[in-house]
Amino acid sequence: MIWSAAYVLAGLVLTLWLVRVWIHRRPSGERASRPRELANAELVYMEKLFRIREPIRLVAKVDRVYRLPGGSLVLVELKTRGQDRPYLTDIIQLSAQRLAIEVQTGVVVEPYAFVSALGRNRKMRSHQVRLLDAAAVVDLHRRREAILAMRASPVYARTESVCRGCALRLRCDRFIR
Ligand code: SF4
Known part of the structure; x- marks a missing residue:
């Protein structure tokens, strides 16, 4: 049985x-x-892991990566969520993926990407987002390590307008009093 x-x-x-x-x-x-802007691009990776040790240790899993006719790559992150919009966390995630792919493969990844969100109405909409450069990703990573090791204290985002696009808003003590 x-x-x-x-x-x-x-x-x-x-x-x-x-x-x-x-x-x-x-x-x-x-x-x-697929985002309309990538109609002529070639799909080169799906759900693939990239690992780097330098400039920081990073493991990044990409949803989809497309090659443009000119040879550079463009990242697409797929999300299923109630809010049909990209979050700051998406941008950080995609920026880390970009760093990992460029370091591992040596191929240029465009400084923009797409967050394709499947909303409650079951329709997929793609949002183009600007990514952080490598130095900003490394800075964020080092700051995160310092906070986890209690060598630095976390602070709220500089302005509350940033919080509007934050996925952690419902759990953040800035708004839970
Ligand atoms: S909601 Fe909280 S965690 Fe999110 S950006 Fe604002 S201060 Fe930071």
Whole structure:
């Protein structure tokens, strides 16, 4: 009895995994969700890990990477969320991915990327965002390490307007009193 339940569960997990792979890999699905600006680009990576040790240790998993006709790469991050907009955390995540790809492959990654959000209405919308440069990513990483090691204190964002696009807003003590 226990074994048959385990087989059913394993079969269900495998089926869900295969459906997920199929949805992500079928060309029509990818084409349909692709930002209009990348219509002539070539899809070169999907759900791929990049690892670097310098200038910082970083492991970054990219959703999709496209090669433009000129040879440079463009990142796309896929999100499913209630709010149809990019967050600052998306920009930081994509900027870290950009650094990891450039260091590992030596290929230029454009300083802009797309956050494609699937909203409540099940429609995919792509937002173009400007990325941080390598020095800013390294600074953020070092500051995070310093805060975790209690060598530095965290501070709130300089202005509350920044908080409007922050995914952590509902958990931030700036707004929970
Ligand atoms: S909501 Fe909190 S964590 Fe987010 S940017 Fe503002 S101060 Fe920082």
